[in-house]
Amino acid sequence: MALSKMLRACFFIVPLLACSLFSLLWIIPVSAQARKELRVGVAGVPATLEPTTALDGATPLIAHQVFDTLVAFREGSTDIEPALATRWAVSKDGLTWTFWLREGVKFADGAPLTAAEVAASFGRGLKADPAAPPAAWAALLRGAPGVLKEVRAADARTVHIVLSQPYAPLLTVLAHPALAIVRTASQLEGSVRLVGTGPYRVVDASPGRMALEAVAGHWAGPPHTERIVFLEVGTDDHAEAEMDARALDIWFPANAPRRADRALSLPGLRVGYLAFQTEKEPFTRKPLRQAVAAALDPAALAVALDHAAVPLQSFLPPGVWARREGGPVLGGTRTQVRALLAQGAWPQGATPTMLAPSEVSGVNVPKLARAIGTMLGAADIPVRVELQPADAVRTAHQAGAHEIALAEAAVIGGDPHMLLYPLSTSEGARPGTLARNYSFYRNPRLDDVLIRASQLSSRVERARLYQRAQALLAEDMPWIPIYVRLVWGVTRPEVRNLRLHPTGLHRLTAVTLEPGS
Numbered sequence: 001m002a003l004s005k006m007l008r009a010c011f012f013i014v015p016l017l018a019c020s021l022f023s024l025l026w027i028i029p030v031s032a033q034a035r036k037e038l039r040v041g042v043a044g045v046p047a048t049l050e051p052t053t054a055l056d057g058a059t060p061l062i063a064h065q066v067f068d069t070l071v072a073f074r075e076g077s078t079d080i081e082p083a084l085a086t087r088w089a090v091s092k093d094g095l096t097w098t099f100w101l102r103e104g105v106k107f108a109d110g111a112p113l114t115a116a117e118v119a120a121s122f123g124r125g126l127k128a129d130p131a132a133p134p135a136a137w138a139a140l141l142r143g144a145p146g147v148l149k150e151v152r153a154a155d156a157r158t159v160h161i162v163l164s165q166p167y168a169p170l171l172t173v174l175a176h177p178a179l180a181i182v183r184t185a186s187q188l189e190g191s192v193r194l195v196g197t198g199p200y201r202v203v204d205a206s207p208g209r210m211a212l213e214a215v216a217g218h219w220a221g222p223p224h225t226e227r228i229v230f231l232e233v234g235t236d237d238h239a240e241a242e243m244d245a246r247a248l249d250i251w252f253p254a255n256a257p258r259r260a261d262r263a264l265s266l267p268g269l270r271v272g273y274l275a276f277q278t279e280k281e282p283f284t285r286k287p288l289r290q291a292v293a294a295a296l297d298p299a300a301l302a303v304a305l306d307h308a309a310v311p312l313q314s315f316l317p318p319g320v321w322a323r324r325e326g327g328p329v330l331g332g333t334r335t336q337v338r339a340l341l342a343q344g345a346w347p348q349g350a351t352p353t354m355l356a357p358s359e360v361s362g363v364n365v366p367k368l369a370r371a372i373g374t375m376l377g378a379a380d381i382p383v384r385v386e387l388q389p390a391d392a393v394r395t396a397h398q399a400g401a402h403e404i405a406l407a408e409a410a411v412i413g414g415d416p417h418m419l420l421y422p423l424s425t426s427e428g429a430r431p432g433t434l435a436r437n438y439s440f441y442r443n444p445r446l447d448d449v450l451i452r453a454s455q456l457s458s459r460v461e462r463a464r465l466y467q468r469a470q471a472l473l474a475e476d477m478p479w480i481p482i483y484v485r486l487v488w489g490v491t492r493p494e495v496r497n498l499r500l501h502p503t504g505l506h507r508l509t510a511v512t513l514e515p516g517s
Contacts, residue, residue: 041233067180067196078414094166115153136178208232287344294332319502
């Protein structure tokens with residue numbers, strides 16, 4: 001009798017357990033399936049993915065997931081490491097770079113990666129309309145085709161990139177998605193689609209939305225998320241609403257987000273600086289330029305910058321290779337400031353004008369300019385702040401019609417050359433629309449160092465020269481680094497392993513979503 005009751009109880013319990021297990025099995029796959037899709041908010045989702053068109057923003061970020069490059073940026077740095085090319089060499093004259101391709105790499109459509117495909121990919125840019133060159137190519141290669149003369153296949157696995165002149169930054173800028181390897185594949189009705197060797201491929205695109213799907217067998221290993229959907233999110237209000245509704249997992253805002261909760265940041269590549277017009281009194285005198293730098297308090301600058309940027313104590317941002325880690329550029333004691341002012345003999349009654357743009361997205365330039373003016377005034381360096389529209393300010397700076405310029409520049413493509421050379425050499429000090437050296441500072445020793453650094457292929461030697469260049473700048477102070485903008489990401493609690501990159505080109509292959517977090 002007892003055994004009979006036990007058997008009946010078992011028959012009753014087993015169906016319940018089966019039902020419960022069935023319910024769990026029903027619930028878990030749905031949840032897991034939902035978690036296999038990563039939803040990413042950005043501003044400016046492109047209608048089609050053409051990697052050559054932009055230096056920053058949503059297009060190169062998305063392209064970074066779809067198209068691989070010959071070399072890649074290291075994590076957290078603009079130094080490079082092998083990618084589609086496992087090794088490389090350069091000729092003695094610096095004109096021919098040779099890259100040896102990785103074995104077994106395939107495009108998303110199954111076609112093998114060959115040197116001929118690499119040459120054809122670069123050929124797209126070389127054949128571009130000179131009147132409308134790819135914007136990113138022009139910035140990275142000194143024009144389009146710029147320094148690039150020819151790209152040819154030596155054999156199935158060897159590529160030669162031939163330059164019209166030595167250009168050492170080539171190795172760094174080749175890591176940018178604008179110079180990614182792209183295969184042109186035909187579609188129906190004569191249309192063309194671009195295929196990459198990256199960990200994802202584009203599977204759907206509509207206004208404000210682009211969906212990517214993981215590609216099996218990627219050479220670097222499978223990505224942790226099977227699907228990424230990039231969604232158009234332009235404002236804090238929109239992003240916050242979408243994240244609260246669990247419709248968004250990650251948001252990459254263009255500027256500092258309003259919500260600090262679960263916000264990540266690190267210094268990027270865009271630098272704000274003060275340039276002295278060294279052809280005009282009183283800033284022809286080096287001690288007076290040094291006095292200004294000593295009078296600027298980094299803590300007070302940080303308050304004025306709020307969360308948009310952080311004070312910069314070197315001539316290159318932290319994530320840029322060859323940055324000089326020496327003594328701080330900004331800040332000093334009142335005694336040091338007085339001594340420098342006395343040494344430079346500040347002219348009695350002189351009140352130079354600091355010209356700055358009245359409105360800049362992300363950074364409150366008027367607040368920063370007033371803070372700088374207050375700090376300098378307190379150190380007996382009277383300055384008049386003048387704010388004008390950005391176009392008028394740029395025109396005045398390029399003409400040299402200023403005494404102090406508050407301006408911004410970027411380490412384009414992550415190479416030190418792209419910031420130090422235009423801002424500091426005699427070539428950029430010619431008045432006109434091509435002027436970038438707003439200090440109008442000319443130093444043959446610095447010119448020689450920076451020109452040699454742009455031509456030598458040795459990374460070690462280039463780093464040594466850039467260290468020397470930064471030491472010369474720290475001594476003469478033709479321009480003073482003030483801040484570096486921050487790169488931001490905001491996540492939901494479920495997001496794991498998001499690693500920001502100074503370039504803003506974050507690789508999302510390691511990101512996972514943990515249910516129930």
